Amino acid sequence: MDRGAKVFGALGQRLYSNRMRRAAKKEEPATYERLVYKNTSVYHYMSISLEFENEETLSPAQLKQFIVNGLKDIYGEVGGAFPFDLLKFDELKLTAILRVYNSGLVKLWSALTLLSSFDQERCAVRVNQERCAVRVNQVSPFLLALSGNSRELELH
Amino acid sequence: MVRLKSRYLLCEVCVSDRSHLLLLDDGTVQNAAKHALIQAHGDYGFAHSIFGFSVKYLNAHTGIVLLRCRKSHYRLIWSALPFITGLKKRGQKVPCFFNCLHVGGTIRTCQKFLVRYNTQQLHRMLPLCHSEEERSAIRKSVLSCTVQKDADADSEEDIGEED
């Protein structure tokens, strides 16, 4: 028995016995069933990495705003208005995972490719333009596939 | 024979002060539409729809504008029109908005629509006349342009008299 059991104590025991009872009730094996889904995922996932000319730091919110601005430049306020999520952002490695609806995939991808400068407000008046590039490492309809990128396999 | 199909957007420019309408010209309207396109659809939408986009007809007195664009992308321009908030002319900014009256496949259908539209407007506005003199003045001006076939610049009907 692992540590979780001790932590949860009585509650855990009760849960456990409940589950055992339920498991005993449907002990009969599952019958074979096969389902084939086409385009089941409504989302596409992208793994991207950022490259700056100079060393930069930015927060997740800044990154998202940066991408939204890029979208607005290319597709305008009407075409660029679609939701996407910044699922994860690694501020040290500057890599991120994005989630977007299938209908927005092409727009987001093209906007990311065309992003070339990052506005960094150093002081209140002057706006510094920092050159940067976004590299799209992997695109997949399954988030699970992003963690198994065989092109990243490095052997020395 | 395959023809390159176009769409014509018949719009009316609405301004608060009608004297500002006289400032209108092709370049101003085209510029305003281009800016609205960039704002609403970005570089991508602008590049898509700007080919074949032109101002075909403009009446500075009545504020009627006829825009021509490619059939495949007329929705882009159509949806960008509400984003026009003003016209810039020689440093002067005239606040206005575009009211799209009709979308047609040929100039001829747009013209027919405009004649019908203006007739309706006339019928709607005639009962609002305050006095008999006003009414007769209007009747006179309408009759005068139809009989003489003279392009009376002040008449709302003049688009019907051309062609």
Place this chain on the structure above:
Amino acid sequence: MYRELEKCPRSLLVCEKSNFENEKSSHDTHVSKHYFNHKVSLVIPECRSLPPKLASVINNFKKYFLIKDLPVYEFLDKDFLENVVWNGALYALSYKTSIDQDNTIALLPSSHLILSVDKDTYEQLGLEGKPSQYNHKQPMRYVVTIDLTEKSMAPGGKRYQRVLSSLKERVPLKSHFLLARHNSGVEGDRVLQSLLARYQWKDHTPVVRSHTLKDLSCPSLRSTDLRGEQHSCDPSSFLEWLGAVSAGVSCDNTATSFTSTYVCPEPNTPVSQALHCTLSGLLLPEDIYSLLQELRRYFDEPKFTSWLSLTVHGFMDSPVSWGDREHGFHKGGENFYNFVLFRNQDYWLHMGTGSNDRCPP
């Protein structure tokens, strides 16, 4: 308004539900037919560290070799064919070659040599092949499949000589190779070592990484409800959650959050800890099968969790996915399968592929 921009490539997800003890259950063929596996990842809820039995299976995964600049005709060497290729199972896949731009070569354990080559190489090779299924209007990629067990491919035969001269003289194809062997006999080892000695090589063992996740919410699953219609989680959102766990994506967001609105699918249960363990390298299907068998025994002792999951990712640049089904890259090149094991020996199998792939078996 932007109809042409809103299209996206198709993806396929095949879900199966069965029981391991079911006679017709084909979980073993699904595992053994997926030849080139790059990564295995395990998620076990309510578990802090790997049980010793599981750990020993994981540490016993076979090592594999990386050989640099190996010419392809070396596979056709008489000694090598007789002792290594026809004897036991040999897996070889070209390394650092992208299937959408380079020549990719694979040797399957069924003794099929597959050359997925571009048009120029194909025309120079002079071997018969088929245009790839995933070409555009003009075929730019061809697949040459050579069955090494065929009679005409016996060393010295006419066809053998022809293939050998193509690969040796006309187009001396060479590439880095990942190579692994199952059931190696003594003689086979000797021949393999003599081949390795002639080239630069190194052996690698699969890299094991494991860490414990604290305080997360797990979707509740019911083994009888594969579709997720009766108060459990549907397959695509379950896979999404699994991906989120593997990638370390946080699930505690609100609907009003600016950056992300991803949340764990409903209904879920809080779990104090979960074990996430990954193995990467060239992993043999035989090893994965023994891992699966060991995982089935995980529920022999009473456990808190009612399910655990095993995900296997295939190589994106392998010319085949399952069996000899042709595999392409297009946008992601994903081919993976995922087992969800339940306490009563029921299992779910999800198989996912991207656009340039046929439907999984």
